[in-house]
Each structure stands twice: as structure tokens, then as C-alpha cells.
Amino acid sequence: MEKIASFLFAGTSFNKKKYADEITRFKEKKETENEVDYLSSFERVNPGSEEVTASKKKRKRKQAASEAVEGFNVFKSSKKALVISEENKTDEGEDNLSKEKKKINLKLEADSILRKQYNIHVSGNNVASPLKSFADLSSVYGCESYLLHNFSELGFKEPTPIQRQAIPVLLSGRECFACAPTGSGKTLAFVSPMLMKLKHASTEGVRAVILCPTRELAAQTTRECKKLAEGNKFYIKLLTKKLIRSTDLTKLRCDILISTPLRLSSAIKKRKLDLSRVEYLVLDESDKLFELGLIKQIDSVVKACSNPSIIRSLFSATLPDSVEELARTIMHDAVRVIIGRKNTASESVNQKLVFAGTEEGKLLALRQSFQERLNPPVLIFVQSKERAKELYEELKFDNIRVGVIHSDLSETQRENVVNDFRAGKTWVLIATDVIARGMDFKGVNCVINYDFPDSAAAYIHRIGRSGRAGRTGEAITFYTEDDVPFLRNIANVMAASGCEVPSWIMALRKLRWKKHRPKRESILTIPDVAEE
Numbered sequence: 001m002e003k004i005a006s007f008l009f010a011g012t013s014f015n016k017k018k019y020a021d022e023i024t025r026f027k028e029k030k031e032t033e034n035e036v037d038y039l040s041s042f043e044r045v046n047p048g049s050e051e052v053t054a055s056k057k058k059r060k061r062k063q064a065a066s067e068a069v070e071g072f073n074v075f076k077s078s079k080k081a082l083v084i085s086e087e088n089k090t091d092e093g094e095d096n097l098s099k100e101k102k103k104i105n106l107k108l109e110a111d112s113i114l115r116k117q118y119n120i121h122v123s124g125n126n127v128a129s130p131l132k133s134f135a136d137l138s139s140v141y142g143c144e145s146y147l148l149h150n151f152s153e154l155g156f157k158e159p160t161p162i163q164r165q166a167i168p169v170l171l172s173g174r175e176c177f178a179c180a181p182t183g184s185g186k187t188l189a190f191v192s193p194m195l196m197k198l199k200h201a202s203t204e205g206v207r208a209v210i211l212c213p214t215r216e217l218a219a220q221t222t223r224e225c226k227k228l229a230e231g232n233k234f235y236i237k238l239l240t241k242k243l244i245r246s247t248d249l250t251k252l253r254c255d256i257l258i259s260t261p262l263r264l265s266s267a268i269k270k271r272k273l274d275l276s277r278v279e280y281l282v283l284d285e286s287d288k289l290f291e292l293g294l295i296k297q298i299d300s301v302v303k304a305c306s307n308p309s310i311i312r313s314l315f316s317a318t319l320p321d322s323v324e325e326l327a328r329t330i331m332h333d334a335v336r337v338i339i340g341r342k343n344t345a346s347e348s349v350n351q352k353l354v355f356a357g358t359e360e361g362k363l364l365a366l367r368q369s370f371q372e373r374l375n376p377p378v379l380i381f382v383q384s385k386e387r388a389k390e391l392y393e394e395l396k397f398d399n400i401r402v403g404v405i406h407s408d409l410s411e412t413q414r415e416n417v418v419n420d421f422r423a424g425k426t427w428v429l430i431a432t433d434v435i436a437r438g439m440d441f442k443g444v445n446c447v448i449n450y451d452f453p454d455s456a457a458a459y460i461h462r463i464g465r466s467g468r469a470g471r472t473g474e475a476i477t478f479y480t481e482d483d484v485p486f487l488r489n490i491a492n493v494m495a496a497s498g499c500e501v502p503s504w505i506m507a508l509r510k511l512r513w514k515k516h517r518p519k520r521e522s523i524l525t526i527p528d529v530a531e532e
């Protein structure tokens with residue numbers, strides 16, 4: 001597949017032969033000085049061939065990250081830039097080179113200013129310029145009018161920060177790790193470049209794959225993809241049980257395939273689905289996909305996508321270092337894009353901690369808050385399907401339009417529950433973490449963590465169902481004595497996103513957090529149901 005040359009150098013005509021000596025000199029410096037690398041697009045190194053230890057890689061990345069965070073001062077103070085200009089002064093014949101360098105430096109400064117403005121941090125060599133507006137997509141990348149028309153129809157006037165940077169990175173043919181807050185438009189950030197690069201429908205088999213950790217998210221992503229592709233006749237398919245049963249997958253006509261890892265890996269194994277032509281692979285909610293339970297399936301999908309020029313990208317609101325390390329082993333020269341700070345909650349959610357004492361106390365507090373003020377739609381998270389069923393039994397007698405979703409429901413039942421909540425038929429949805437990630441319910445006013453989340457990442461994703469796309473939201477987290485040892489971890493997330501946290505909580509000891517799912521007393525107070 002064709003790789004587009006770095007946007008930084010688009011329109012310049014640098015004579016590589018003529019300046020071979022300079023290139024060699026700068027290359028030598030790069031190896032010794034660890035500075036920002038303007039020239040590496042001339043000599044793309046294949047990182048796969050480097051024998052670098054994990055810790056060295058980490059150090060390198062940290063250095064790169066801090067360079068990016070320093071913004072354009074990095075370029076201003078760069079010794080290399082000084083060396084370049086000193087040498088050019090002494091050699092008149094290299095005037096043109098000097099002009100090119102100045103042009104490049106100006107471009108880099110402009111990029112840095114834009115990145116600072118939108119809190120975009122990047123690391124990697126020759127990262128494409130961020131978008132100033134959606135119009136850049138047509139002026140710089142030749143985007144077809146249907147896509148811009150669809151943005152405008154959907155009411156998207158300006159790209160969000162992750163879209164400003166991740167779209168040009170992917171369009172420039174680079175692999176990408178992207179971490180941006182919940183509700184900040186990551187879906188469009190990976191779907192649009194895919195549509196632009198695929199250009200038109202084809203009969204060549206599956207050309208792009210998007211993996212999502214749950215069926216609900218896969219269905220939602222399929223819908224979003226279709227909305228964005230409106231006007232271009234792409235074959236966009238959700239891999240469902242029905243599709244698997246009713247179709248000969250060896251002849252599947254499909255440009256973009258969206259699936260959960262389990263379904264896709266079994267379709268590869270049992271139904272001989274051919275993914276060898278896949279040009280784009282997106283792992284959405286990538287940290288979830290790299291968890292123990294799913295890693296085998298991810299591995300089989302990655303292996304099946306055997307096209308050597310495939311572009312892979314990882315998107316999530318939380319991206320632990322361990323996942324990055326693991327993912328780096330399969331990615332080539334990836335660019336890292338972080339919006340704001342890694343692993344932080346959305347700043348548009350007002351977060352509160354409420355001490356509920358006991359399980360009974362939680363139910364009382366919930367009922368009281370609904371009596372005082374119920375501002376639907378409200379999402380309530382509990383730690384298990386059993387507890388979801390119990391809370392549902394309690395609330396359904398309270399004259400509240402309530403729904404429940406958990407993994408014991410059939411695919412159709414789950415679909416109906418989600419649709420009812422989207423349509424406003426139910427006001428309150430009780431859920432397990434099955435819908436904690438990625439689900440985009442419009443205008444959820446409040447998320448209640450009835451049961452304390454089992455990790456900081458789970459907290460960030462759960463509360464991120466509110467406060468999306470520039471709206472504000474609220475999150476209330478109940479805690480009991482059992483949860484106190486883990487309070488500090490959540491408090492840190494709250495403080496990092498600008499919420500007030502009582503000082504006694506911040507003074508608690510920070511625990512290394514393994515999955516926190518204490519055995520809790522039953523929620524049920526209704527005797528008949530409790531005895532069933």
C-alpha cells in the first residue's frame with residue numbers, strides 16, 4: 001500500500017543527494033544527542049529491526065514525550081537548529097537549504113502552537129501537522145465532499161483535539177496510539193481516515209477491521225460508521241451471529257468489518273474468513289482488548305491481518321504503560337497522541353463521593369436522591385449481574401421507568417434495553433460494566449456508581465457516559481467502609497480532573513489496586529423476591 005510522504009515536507013524539493021553529507025552528520029548527532037529529528041523522513045528506520053530493550057524503549061519514549069510537551073520551545077532551543085544555521089552561514093551555496101530549514105522550522109512552530117492550544121501531546125518522528133479545521137481535510141488530503149457534507153449534517157463544525165491530530169497521523173500512513181478523554185470524538189477520529197483511504201467500495205474482500213470489546217459498542221460503531229459514510233456506497237458490516245450463519249464468509253463483500261474479538265476470531269477459525277487484505281485495523285478501547293481474557297483472540301485477529309503494509313491504531317481514554325509496551329511489539333514506528341493527560345477523567349463531569357455506610361444506606365441514599373431530584377437519563381453501575389437484577393427488582397416498584405442490562409440477557413434483549421434507554425422510554429438504566437465503555441447515550445445527566453468501581457480505568461469509563469461532546473454531567477460514587485482503602489485512587493482521578501476532594505481522603509495511603517470487588521450484602525429488601 002502506498003505510504004504518503006510526511007506532510008511536513010509536502011511541497012518542498014529537498015535534494016537528498018546534494019546534501020548527503022549533512023544528512024549523515026545530522027544522523028550521527030541523532031544517535032548521540034536524542035534530539036528532535038527533523039530529517040528522519042529521509043531515512044525511515046525500521047524499528048522492528050532494532051534490538052532495543054523494553055526499558056530503553058520506555059526511556060526513549062519518555063524523552064520523546066517530554067520534548068513534545070515542551071511545545072515549540074524545544075525547537076527554538078534545539079542545538080541542532082543552531083548547528084544547521086551556523087553551517088549555512090558559512091556556505092553560500094547552501095542558501096536554499098537554509099530557506100527550506102526555515103520553512104520547516106516555521107511549520108514546526110506553527111504546529112506546536114496549535115498543539116499547545118488544544119492540549120495535544122505527540123511523540124514520534126515527523127508527526128503530521130494537526131488540522132486547523134475540517135477544511136484542511138480537502139485542501140491538504142483531498143477529502144471527498146460527501147464526508148465534509150456528513151460532518152456538517154451531523155452538526156460537527158470543528159474537529160475535536162483528538163480528531164485534529166489523529167486524523168492527519170493516520171492519513172500520513174502512520175500507525176498510532178491515541179489516548180483522549182471519554183466523549184471526545186475518538187470514533188470519528190479513526191473512521192474518517194479509514195473512509196478517506198479506502199476511497200470507494202470494492203469487491204476485494206475485507207479491507208478494514210474495527211474491534212470493539214462489546215456487542216453494544218460494535219453495533220454503535222457500525223451505525224456511526226454508516227452515518228459518516230452516507231453518500232458513498234461502502235459495504236459496512238457488523239459481524240453478527242446471523243451474518244455468520246447466513247453468509248459464506250469466504251465470499252463476504254465487505255469494506256469495513258466491525259466485530260468483537262471473540263466473534264471475529266471464531267469466524268477466522270471456523271468459517272475461514274480471510275483478513276489477509278485488511279489495510280486498516282483499529283483496536284477501540286484497546287486497553288480492554290489487551291486484558292487477559294481477550295488477548296488470545298486479539299492475537300489471532302492480528303495474525304490473520306497479514307498484509308505487511310497494514311496500518312494499526314489503538315484508541316482509548318485509558319492507556320496503561322503496560323498496554324503500550326505490549327502493543328509496541330506489533331506496531332511499526334507508531335505515533336503517540338495524548339490529549340490532556342493520560343488516564344484522566346473528562347473535565348466536564350462534576351464528580352462527588354458519598355459515604356453511604358452500608359448496603360442499606362446506599363439504597364436509602366438512592367431513593368432519597370430520586371425523590372428530591374430525578375434528572376433523567378441516569379445510569380447506575382453495579383459490580384455484578386446478580387446485583388443488577390436485585391437493584392432492578394427494588395426500583396421497578398418505585399414508579400420509576402427503569403431498565404437493566406447485564407450479560408445474562410440475550411443479544412436481542414440487550415439491544416432492546418439500549419434502544420429503550422436511547423429513546424427515553426426508560427429514564428434510569430441499571431448496568432454492569434458491560435456498557436461502561438464507549439457507549440454514547442445522548443445527554444446522560446448523571447452516572448451513579450452504586451457499587452464502587454473495581455479500578456481507576458473502570459471509574460473513568462463509567463463516569464464518561466456523562467459529560468460527552470462538550471456537555472456537562474454529574475457523577476456520584478457511593479462508598480462504604482469496604483471501599484475506604486481504595487478511595488484515594490479514585491480521589492486522585494477526581495483531583496486530576498479539577499474536582500474538589502476532601503483533604504482527609506487525599507491523605508489516605510495509596511494502595512496498589514488489584515480488582516476491587518468485595519463481597520457485598522444483598523441489595524434486596526423485598527422478602528418474596530429475596531427468598532426466590
Ligand SMILES: Nc1ncnc2c1ncn2[C@@H]1O[C@H](COP(=O)(O)OP(=O)(O)OP(=O)(O)O)[C@@H](O)[C@H]1O
Pocket residue numbers: 155156157158159160163180181182183184185186187188316317437438439440464465468469
Ligand atoms: N467534531 C465534533 N463536534 C461535535 N461533536 C462531535 C464531534 N465528533 C464527534 N462528536 C460527537 O461526540 C460524541 C462522542 O463521540 P465518541 O463516542 O466518538 O467519543 P469517544 O471519545 O469515543 O468516547 P469514549 O471514550 O467514551 O468511547 C458523539 O455523540 C459524537 O457524535
